[in-house]
Amino acid sequence: MAPWAQKGSGWLSRGLLLLWAFLATGLCHTGAEAEGFGQETRTSPPAAKFNRTDHSTEEMYRNISQNCWEFFVDLMRNVSASELCEWKVISRPYSILQSCLEESADHLRYGYPNVLAEQYIFQSHHRYFHNCTVEHQVFFDPPEDVLLAMIIAPICLIPFLVTLVIWRSKDSKAQA
Numbered sequence: 001m002a003p004w005a006q007k008g009s010g011w012l013s014r015g016l017l018l019l020w021a022f023l024a025t026g027l028c029h030t031g032a033e034a035e036g037f038g039q040e041t042r043t044s045p046p047a048a049k050f051n052r053t054d055h056s057t058e059e060m061y062r063n064i065s066q067n068c069w070e071f072f073v074d075l076m077r078n079v080s081a082s083e084l085c086e087w088k089v090i091s092r093p094y095s096i097l098q099s100c101l102e103e104s105a106d107h108l109r110y111g112y113p114n115v116l117a118e119q120y121i122f123q124s125h126h127r128y129f130h131n132c133t134v135e136h137q138v139f140f141d142p143p144e145d146v147l148l149a150m151i152i153a154p155i156c157l158i159p160f161l162v163t164l165v166i167w168r169s170k171d172s173k174a175q176a
Contacts, residue, residue, distance in 0.1 A: 061110045068100035069120050076128055085132035097124060 075093035083089040101120060105112035141147065 057108050057110050061105060061108050061114075062116060064104040064108075065101055065116050065120060068097055068104065069123070071100065072097040072120075072124065079128075084128055090128070094124065097121070 072093055075096065076090075079089055079093070097120065101117040102112050104110075105114060105117065142150070
């Protein structure tokens with residue numbers, strides 16, 4: 001029974017290897033061509049259209065990042081307009097877009113962050129999240145000189161106040 005199980009497992013791994021080869025060489029192309037940066041098209045997972053040819057790294061990254069964008073647009077179609085500003089709802093598609101852009105750049109050894117990835121991130125904010133406002137006021141740290149003064153002033157006051165308390169307590173003992 002054991003030799004048969006090993007044979008079946010080898011057949012499965014050969015099948016997976018063959019599937020990976022088809023996906024990597026583009027023989028399993030889905031037919032959805034990228035039509036442009038901001039246009040909605042049919043989507044497919046980015047890995048399905050990865051084509052290893054003699055294209056430059058930049059052109060390959062451009063094609064893959066377009067697929068990442070199309071996949072993001074497809075995921076965002078499932079988000080209603082009232083949910084666009086809820087982080088719980090949009091964090092998954094947004095993280096997938098960012099991860100896809102970053103991992104593709106890493107795989108191709110193309111620097112990240114890069115101009116093209118930033119364009120897609122800005123495009124996502126402009127297209128989907130431009131009406132999101134902050135409900136609560138966002139507080140920022142004060143400038144360094146103000147922060148330094150706020151830290152040093154109490155520290156310098158402590159020895160003065162301790163001296164004053166000791167002096168006043170000695171003075172009250174002398175009067176009694």
